[in-house]
Amino acid sequence: MATVLLSILAGSVIEFKVYAGVIVLLAMFALALWEVFRNRDFTLMKVSLGSAIVAAGVFLPQNKGAGELLVLFPFWFVHSMVDFPDRVGWLRLSSAREAYFARGEWFKFLSAEALALIIFIIGNLGLRFIGLFSLVSYMKSRLGKDMGFTIVIVMSAASLLIPLVFIQKGNPWNMIQFMYYFLYFVAIFSGVALISVLRQLPKILGWSVIVAVLIIAPINAVVTFRSALYPSPPSRLSLPELEALDILKNLPDGTVLTLPYDKDMRTKLSDPFPLYAYETTAYVSAFSGKATFVEDEIQNEILQTNYRKRLAATQGFFKSFDRSFFASWGIRYVYLLKSENIGVDPVILNLEKIYENSEVLIYGVKS
Amino acid sequence: MGLLIITTLAYFAIFAFLSVLVFYTMGFTVVSFRLKSLSQPEIISLSLALGLVLFVLLAAIFGLLHIRIFTLPVVLGLDLYLIVKFKKKLFFPWVVFLKEKVLLLMILIGIFIQGMINFPSGFLYNGGLYFWSSQGHDGLWHVALMEAIKKGFPPQNPIFSGEPLVNYHYLIDVAMGEFARIFPFFSSLDLYFRFFPVMLSLMIGLSVFTFVNRWQEKKGIALLAMFFTYFVGSFGYVVNLIKGQSVLGGETVFWAAQGNSILGNPPHASSYVLVPAFLLSFLLFTKSRDKYWFVTSFLLAAVLAGFKVSGGLVVLVGLGFAALVDVVFNRKLSILALTGVLGLSNFLTFKTMTAGAGSFLMFLPWWFIRTMVVAGNRLDWIDLENQRQHYLEKGTWHAYLRVAQVLR
Numbered sequence: 001m002a003t004v005l006l007s008i009l010a011g012s013v014i015e016f017k018v019y020a021g022v023i024v025l026l027a028m029f030a031l032a033l034w035e036v037f038r039n040r041d042f043t044l045m046k047v048s049l050g051s052a053i054v055a056a057g058v059f060l061p062q063n064k065g066a067g068e069l070l071v072l073f074p075f076w077f078v079h080s081m082v083d084f085p086d087r088v089g090w091l092r093l094s095s096a097r098e099a100y101f102a103r104g105e106w107f108k109f110l111s112a113e114a115l116a117l118i119i120f121i122i123g124n125l126g127l128r129f130i131g132l133f134s135l136v137s138y139m140k141s142r143l144g145k146d147m148g149f150t151i152v153i154v155m156s157a158a159s160l161l162i163p164l165v166f167i168q169k170g171n172p173w174n175m176i177q178f179m180y181y182f183l184y185f186v187a188i189f190s191g192v193a194l195i196s197v198l199r200q201l202p203k204i205l206g207w208s209v210i211v212a213v214l215i216i217a218p219i220n221a222v223v224t225f226r227s228a229l230y231p232s233p234p235s236r237l238s239l240p241e242l243e244a245l246d247i248l249k250n251l252p253d254g255t256v257l258t259l260p261y262d263k264d265m266r267t268k269l270s271d272p273f274p275l276y277a278y279e280t281t282a283y284v285s286a287f288s289g290k291a292t293f294v295e296d297e298i299q300n301e302i303l304q305t306n307y308r309k310r311l312a313a314t315q316g317f318f319k320s321f322d323r324s325f326f327a328s329w330g331i332r333y334v335y336l337l338k339s340e341n342i343g344v345d346p347v348i349l350n351l352e353k354i355y356e357n358s359e360v361l362i363y364g365v366k367s
Numbered sequence: 368m369g370l371l372i373i374t375t376l377a378y379f380a381i382f383a384f385l386s387v388l389v390f391y392t393m394g395f396t397v398v399s400f401r402l403k404s405l406s407q408p409e410i411i412s413l414s415l416a417l418g419l420v421l422f423v424l425l426a427a428i429f430g431l432l433h434i435r436i437f438t439l440p441v442v443l444g445l446d447l448y449l450i451v452k453f454k455k456k457l458f459f460p461w462v463v464f465l466k467e468k469v470l471l472l473m474i475l476i477g478i479f480i481q482g483m484i485n486f487p488s489g490f491l492y493n494g495g496l497y498f499w500s501s502q503g504h505d506g507l508w509h510v511a512l513m514e515a516i517k518k519g520f521p522p523q524n525p526i527f528s529g530e531p532l533v534n535y536h537y538l539i540d541v542a543m544g545e546f547a548r549i550f551p552f553f554s555s556l557d558l559y560f561r562f563f564p565v566m567l568s569l570m571i572g573l574s575v576f577t578f579v580n581r582w583q584e585k586k587g588i589a590l591l592a593m594f595f596t597y598f599v600g601s602f603g604y605v606v607n608l609i610k611g612q613s614v615l616g617g618e619t620v621f622w623a624a625q626g627n628s629i630l631g632n633p634p635h636a637s638s639y640v641l642v643p644a645f646l647l648s649f650l651l652f653t654k655s656r657d658k659y660w661f662v663t664s665f666l667l668a669a670v671l672a673g674f675k676v677s678g679g680l681v682v683l684v685g686l687g688f689a690a691l692v693d694v695v696f697n698r699k700l701s702i703l704a705l706t707g708v709l710g711l712s713n714f715l716t717f718k719t720m721t722a723g724a725g726s727f728l729m730f731l732p733w734w735f736i737r738t739m740v741v742a743g744n745r746l747d748w749i750d751l752e753n754q755r756q757h758y759l760e761k762g763t764w765h766a767y768l769r770v771a772q773v774l775r
Contacts, residue, residue: 025711033704037658042700049700049707077622087620088606123621126601144692147653147702148582148646155642155685159677176622177635178677183623184639187599188579191591220600220618221480221627228483228499235503237496253518255528272497281504282526286511286555289518291528299508303534304722305527330529 007050025052070175073167075113077176078120088119121160124183127217131189134196138189156185170301232271235278237287244335244360245287251354251364254332257293258284259340260314276337284335293331318342323349326365334363371491375557382562385550387458388446390566393425394418395449395457397666400659402456407463408470409581409647412573413663414460416644419570419637420666423538423673426545430520439549469590470576477597478568484631485564489556496556505631506559512537513555516544533722538673539637564630567640571629572597574643582650596639600625638678641671645682649705656701665708672713673720679713 025048032048035041081087083094093112100109122129135153142149159181168174194213198206237245248256261280266273275283282296293310294300300307310329317325321344325331334351336342338359346353351363394417398410405413425442429435449457464471488502489510498506511525515532520541524532543563547555553562575596580589603617618625629636645667652660672679683706690703 029704029708029711033708036700036704045700045704049703052707052711081620081622087622089610120621123602123606124623126599126603126625128595128599131595144696147689147693148650150692151649151685151689152646153685154688155681158684159681162677162680173622176624177632177675178681179623180629180635181638181642181678181681183626184596184642187595187626188575188592190595190599191579191588191593192583194591195585195588214594217595218480218598218600218627219604219615220625221598223600223615223618224500224627225480225483226615228487230499233488233497233499234501235498236494237498239495242495275498275503275507279504282508282511283503285525286507286514289514291515291523291525293528295526296504296508296511298504300527303524303527303532305524305530307527310527 007047007054025055070166071169071172072165073172074165075117076167076172077163078113078116080172081120081123082116088123090119117164124179125186126220127213128183128186128190130193130197130213131186131191134193135186135189138192152185152188156182159185170304171298174302234271234273235275236272237275237283238359240357240359241274241276241337242287244355244357244362245284247355248284248288248290248333248335248362251290251333253290255293255330256284256288256290256333256335257314257317257326257329257331258295258335259318259337259342260294260311261297262340265340276340288335290333293329321345321349326350332365334361334365336361336363368492375490375561378553378557379562379565382553382558383565386546386562386566389442389546390415390418390422392418392446392449392457393421393442395453396445397421397663399449399453404651406577406580407460408467408573409577410460411463412570412577413644413647415566415570416574416640416667417663419542419640420670422545423541424670426541427520427538435520435548438545442549473590473593473597474569474572477572477593478565480598481568481571481627481630482561482564484628485560489560500628500631502560502631509540509543509633510555510559512540513544513547513559516541517548517555520545533720536634536673536676536720538670539633542637543633559633563633564636567630567633567636570640571636574640574647578643578647578650581647596626598627600627634675638671638675641667641674642678642682645671649686652705653702656699661701661705664705665712668709669712670716671709673716676717679717683710683713 029048029052032045035044079094079097082090082097093116097109097112097116100106100112125132135156138149139153143153144150159178162178163175166175194210197209200206201209259276261276265277269277272278275281280295280297282292282299284290285292285295294307294314297307297311313325313329316322326349333354334344336344338361344351344361344363346363349363350366352366353361354364355362391411391414394414395410397417398405398414402410422442426435426438429438429441484500485502485506488498488500488506489496508526512522512532515522515525516537522532522537522540522544524530543558546563547553547558572593576589576593579592580586583589600618601621601623603620604614605617606620607617608614618628624632626639629639645664648660648664648667651657652664668679668682671682686702686706686709690706693699693702
């Protein structure tokens with residue numbers, strides 16, 4: 001009873017004052033650890049952990065900014081894998097699922113969902129699926145007894161379940177990264193499974209299985225390896241641009257304004273695409289070592305910045321050429337590509353030309 | 368081109384030497400307390416993983432205190448101390464690669480296969496720099512981050528000027544950016560596309576090998592686990608085959624990218640190093656319930672959410688469940704204690720690196736002393752503040768000492 005009361009008292013401090021709460025929790029943990037290791041006394045540890053749970057319970061619901069990144073969307077990955085033509089693209093299964101759901105044929109609907117889930121799991125695992133057998137057999141004998149196995153099995157389950165239930169706001173596919181730990185741990189169990197295959201089968205057959213697995217399994221790795229040898233990569237940075245960015249790098253620090261990414265540029269060119277046409281990227285910042293006003297919209301979406309406002313402001317500037325834009329946003333340099341044909345008048349905009357070559361113009365904003 | 372390759376290889380040799388001095392020796396300071404109970408690959412694997420975490424923590428703390436100028440002297444001083452203290456013992460574990468030929472061969476092939484997604488990109492070819500795979504986007508984002516970290520810590524958002532970088536797990540970029548800052552003769556492109564991938568791939572292979580070898584007590588299983596981690600992918604080629612396309616393709620048709628392309632995502636690669644290293648340490652902790660392995664496990668996963676949020680969350684969920692089982696069935700609380708301290712450290716790391724952290728805690732050392740000196744209703748000693756700002760502006764090490772002197 002005393003433990004519960006103390007836990008509530010100590011844990012609720014964070015609700016009144018965050019700093020005090022953190023200090024109380026940390027101090028109590030330190031004391032509790034000391035008691036556990038020094039005197040084998042767990043009383044304070046119980047209070048400490050109880051108060052941590054209470055603190056999390058009162059604090060987290062009011063500080064869930066990061067939690068808003070998650071959106072509850074069960075089976076998004078499974079459905080999109082079946083539906084999207086650039087993934088598995090099994091349209092019959094996709095329509096069957098929709099039809100069964102619409103007609104209320106629940107058994108058939110659940111069967112279609114189960115089949116898609118199996119394809120999702122086994123497909124992603126590849127030959128590692130053999131690891132599932134040893135994982136299940138270990139569960140019977142070691143779960144709860146072998147703490148190493150217990151933590152691995154729960155990590156695997158959490159890693160599989162999270163992307164099956166949630167997606168990330170803005171970039172739903174980003175959530176798949178949770179699943180990589182499941183793949184990783186099943187890979188470990190694949191080693192266990194192969195060794196037991198070797199033990200149980202006759203020697204020649206066992207070794208044949210192992211050799212077959214070793215040959216078939218790395219097909220993806222061969223593809224990745226081979227892709228690096230393609231003579232025509234997807235993107236490039238030309239020497240004049242590299243030279244211009246190097247000049248920019250050596251200038252005093254300041255914000256760089258670039259033209260917003262225009263995906264139509266890509267349709268006019270062929271690969272390897274210049275980085276400015278390839279995709280919205282961070283290349284001006286990467287090569288100049290300077291912060292850009294707004295660049296790489298995909299990454300800005302992940303970072304949850306208000307980049308759309310800046311994009312709109314930039315687009316507005318390149319139409320109106322209102323020079324107060326520079327002072328309003330603290331712009332020091334303007335990085336322009338000649339191929340984009342932007343008619344900037346340096347006199348009206350109070351700009352000085354810092355560098356020019358066959359592809360690039362760099363202006364400095366006069367103070 | 369030939370000359371460029373030779374120059375790059377020469378720089379790589381220097382990188383290899385320096386990365387051992389920076390990461391391995393820093394982690395060795397912790398591992399050295401248990402040398403007798405660990406195998407040679409375990410010493411290397413744990414030292415490198417701990418070194419990665421400790422170097423990042425050192426960079427972050429010195430960055431926050433505005434004393435980044437001391438990072439290199441501290442690292443080199445530590446190296447000197449360890450070399451004097453341990454002499455040959457310090458580097459002796461690396462001899463294992465001369466004895467364990469299969470392990471060495473598999474690691475070398477693993478580095479080569481995994482690294483190919485990075486190695487050719489960002490090289491100066493005849494027509495300029497070329498980028499394979501999605502490196503033109505993903506790779507350059509990390510290079511931009513390295514450049515931002517070279518300039519300051521906490522980093523500013525390189526693609527959204529004037530704002531601090533939040534909502535991103537950038538600790539592996541801190542390791543790469545800080546390394547680039549203290550050794551400015553390396554190009555960020557070489558470090559990102561060629562040198563760090565080798566180090567991370569070596570660490571991925573070694574950490575899975577050492578964890579499984581200790582857990583399963585069978586080298587064959589550990590080698591196979593390493594093989595499956597390095598090389599095995601999805602059944603995407605089966606889908607391609609059904610669709611009548613080339614069998615060589617389809618890695619992500621089931622969505623998940625595979626281990627062979629992991630180096631294209633450094634935060635993910637770093638979690639593939641730290642999670643198994645943590646599990647090895649945790650395994651040794653559960654066997655001994657020793658304070659040392661408690662602290663080591665804590666160090667390895669203390670800021671895991673800052674390397675990879677998903678890694679931190681998955682470890683904490685697993686650890687929490689293991690703690691519950693341990694309390695209920697074994698009547699032991701030490702795993703619960705580990706869960707508690709790791710939960711708190713990762714929560715603080717996560718809060719600090721996400722939006723809204725500013726309202727939670729601000730790191731402003733000496734704020735009370737400084738405001739006391741300047742404020743009109745306190746000491747009102749403006750001259751002292753002017754001196755402080757003058758010396759801070761100079762930014763040299765003796766200027767920082769003067770700052771300490773005027774504020775003492």
